[in-house]
Amino acid sequence: MTRMLYALVLGGCLAAQQEVTSGRIVAADKEPHNWLSYARTYDSQRYSPLEQVNRANVRRLVPVWSFQTGDVQGGMQCNPLVADGVMYITSSWNKVFALDAATGKKLWHYFYEKPKKIAELFGPWNRGVALGYGLVFMGTLDNHLVALDAKTGREVWNVNIEDVAQCGCNITGAPLVVKDKVIVGVTGGDAAHRGYINAFDVKTGKQAWRFWTIPGPGEPGHETWSGDSWKYGGGSSWMTGSYDPDLNLVYWGVGNPAADFYGDSRKGANLYTDSIVALDPDTGKLKWYHQQIPHDVWDWDTAYESVLLNLDYRGQKRKLLLNVNKGGYVYVNDRTDGKFVSAWPLVENLNWIKGIDEEGNLVGRNEPPVGQPVLICPSIGGGRSWNHGAFSPKTGWFYTTGIEWCQTVTARKEEPKEGQPFFGGEFVLKAPLKGKAGGHLGAYDPITGKQQWIYRYKYPLLASVLATGGGLILTGDPEGDFFALDAASGKKLWSFATGSGLRGSPISYAVKGRQYIATPTGWGSAVAGLMPQLWPETEHFQSGSTLFVFALPE
């Protein structure tokens, strides 16, 4: 019986679709043909062990089906999920599609009712859903979390986390299912808003806990905010966290404090902005935190992925956590207690600090003075944007994009208005001091940052990276090329013109023994929108919203 079930699952037979559970995601390596959670595994490595498509044969990779969502505003930023032959994707404006992962045939769709009010500042896009217990979970543009029946797409529950008209915040990141809870963050870091991370009971939608990213009166850390600034201090949680089942800790990145560039009215370190927080998923209680940037005045989020790595370091086996900060440094911490291990620069153009010392303290801060424009590198778009890196256990290297660009920043005194934008300054993109403005994708030693190879490109690379067991590194560029590099050398092995720039997260999966590589395509997003300031021709890069799926010919 067990063997028959196994055969059905491998066969991707829809009838054999098993309920996705947190336990299955913990043991995701037992079913490499699936991609059950945002980064496939809870450690956020974005590595698929599949190796049918590999260095030797990738030049024969061809498109086998595509799917157009029809909603191109803001491009396509999602991360597809695949469970037993069914794929789940999203487009802008909170549209969800369930597709046959082998053929692209639509099984159902769910279009969230267009809200009367959305948080315009944070865009109409969506980065994907979470699966668990027969349900599909999605955060919405008006700050709701909805649960859909995974078989039919019908809404099961819907909870309004906070009124969008009041908070000016929304949800664009994918939720994370951990045990019997679904955990989700929120945008709002550039608005007068107090951030949080919430967990809900998967079955009923009842709120299980809330972790305020800014401590309230009487809580430890509250003293790091002067006056009433804690009420409007940002601290968003807009991307998706990671989970270590052995330590029973969820790791979530917290974004910048608001106002972004003006810090005089929020004197103090401003905890837990620009921090990794480690939470007990059962209670939401804080176990440890590590603040990368006390009192940020540059809009450097710590919101991106936390990659969990078990590596040898100075002769010891260590449980580590790697996080790319928007300011262009990569941080490595011990994930058992948060202790700082190392930090290394991802980009060449960095001038907001002179460096980071051995304890993780910032040295030589270059803070923008009020009313006086100063050159800050990198730009607000980041030394890297949110698009994720990948780790290959085969090479032991971390693969990530980086961007060389600068900006002039003029800080401005600003009073908060609840739920309204709260930047405290403005910026204009500028070419960098060293070299030409542009992007790159590199392979790095995750702890020391030693560069193994680098692939350079004339524009920022804004799509996530996928590493595979076939020795491939896959991503796409703003001109619409989806391509594969050799994980060992960085040599380009294959490329396909999809017709619109890439801003989403590629994945790999298998159905009936055939490996597929899927990527969202469709140009757009906030950072893409800034690019014409440096590269005028990119203003006319056409948008799109199409999922492409590739495989070797049968």
Next chain:
Amino acid sequence: MRLLGALVAAGLVWGQEPAAVVRGRTVFSSSCGIGYCHGKDGGAGRGPRLAGKKFDREYLLKVVTQGVNNSLMPAFKDQLSAADISAVVAYILTLSGSGAAEPAATGAEAAQPAEPSGPDKPIDPDAGSPAAGRALFFDASNPKRCSACHACQGRGGEAGPDLTSQAGRSPREILRDIVEPEARLAMEPLTLVTRSGERITGLKKTENGELLRIWDTAGLPPVLRTIYKDQITSRATERKSPMPAGYGRLYTRRQLLDLVAFLKSAPVAPGEIE
């Protein structure tokens, strides 16, 4: 000298920008050029580039005032005064090279938002502070805030009754509804038992032959659950309000009076809310 001063003030001296443009630049940088929107001086962001493009003034007034449907461009009529909208349009026209700005007043009527009526004074002006009551009603840090379930003056949750039109009720009645919610049922609560044995108590939102949508009020914020009728094994009307008890203890008497004063006050335009 006095004449020169007047001319400078009017922005008519050669080499000086009109006052509307100066004002418009300030408004632009805090409303349009922020963050990822149109960029500093309209140099492009997620929103379109404005610099170097030609626009019709009436078109800009309309777009800024009303926003653009099915896009991220919001309506600014509730956030900016008519004069500021006119000023920001004058400034955008200077970016686009479509000519000098016109006086701020011209055409402003077209963009004139409906002026909110002045706040009516509470029946008893000493009973409480509407502003303090508003802050309590919408206090984002309080999970039991009224707005988790109730809307008032265009904001807040949908599960409970909208509390916008309370001005005609007596302060005593409103106070009683807050501290003794069980005394009066404004909506009909239901208890459902499902096939899986779950018991759900809450307020019905909609119902058709196939399903029922119910606000599950077991926790806050309330959850809108969709329950298919073939999953319901029993259904009963409750006699008790699902509103949590204990607001008489959660708030001081002063705060309760503030809430009453807020509920009795007239709407305030969103742009005026701090």
